[in-house]
Amino acid sequence: MLNLQSESPARWLQQVDTNLEEVLIDHAHCEHKAAATAMSLMGSYIDNLNLCQEMTRIVDEELEHFHRVLDLLARRGIAFRRLPPGHYGRRLRALVSPHEPQRAVDRLLVAGLIEARSCERFRLLADHVCDAELAEFYRSLFESEARHHTTYVRLAKHFADESTVRQRLRELALAEAAIIAEGHPLPRMHS
């Protein structure tokens, strides 16, 4: 359902275990970035009404998640702060075509793959972390991430035919899996 071409490696869960606070702070940033991505897509394709409706829903949900993570950080006495980014977002954005309408397809599919990876990782974390509040929190998020993934893939089909989208999704998902396999030394939601 999520169209990912790999499962997250055990290495990542070890990174989370030894750097949970930093991963939680990064999680808040990820929710904000997901909202900003949806807003940016709306600006680029503003004459597509269905896209605007769906992006508005995603902006609302991601900002709500952002504030839920900030509340969780505050309850735990963890100061929210800027973090140097990992390479996941930058590497994925480098795969996006500069030419329309391929650019629209790529931006939507990349956004969809990030949602898919987040969903897969929230599910892993929900089963992995011993902290019951945190496990429940992750569990409460993955349904909406899966739904956002589906929405982005569906919207990509406004800009290319079904088989073109399927093929490009597979290509981008393979590239995403390679970025994940490579990993990153900074502990992040997508390291």
Added chain:
Amino acid sequence: MLNLQSESPARWLQQVDTNLEEVLIDHAHCEHKAAATAMSLMGSYIDNLNLCQEMTRIVDEELEHFHRVLDLLARRGIAFRRLPPGHYGRRLRALVSPHEPQRAVDRLLVAGLIEARSCERFRLLADHVCDAELAEFYRSLFESEARHHTTYVRLAKHFADESTVRQRLRELALAEAAIIAEGHPLPRMHS
């Protein structure tokens, strides 16, 4: 209350009268741009919790307004489309300092002045247009624009002291009034 240094000229109402459809389409774009501005400010000053809370509220409200304008266009059979922009936003953005923390003050005050001008013009339109549905629609918007103006000016004081903000607000409002006095041949919400 709105800190504007001029009233809109009668010329603008004449432009609206002869180009109402185009002004309505531009209004939808303005609501989206107001949401995008708030999202962008949140990204730039994400470690300021109160700013993030207020920007989230503004994003939600402006996107709701955006969809209300789109619905109104649809009910009237007016196709929403891209429009070449006027010069108002570009000219105001050119006044923003490239150096922090002055940049934060300027971005917030410019956003606040755009809200103030929108508020002043919604009030004018509510009294001017003969169309009762449209008059009521404009009336329903200006309270939130005035509130957004107040929020932006208050947030600017997170980045500079009260008297510095007051003085810069006056400078920027004088520049805004000059841009408005100059006008623009394209019929826009801020021409």
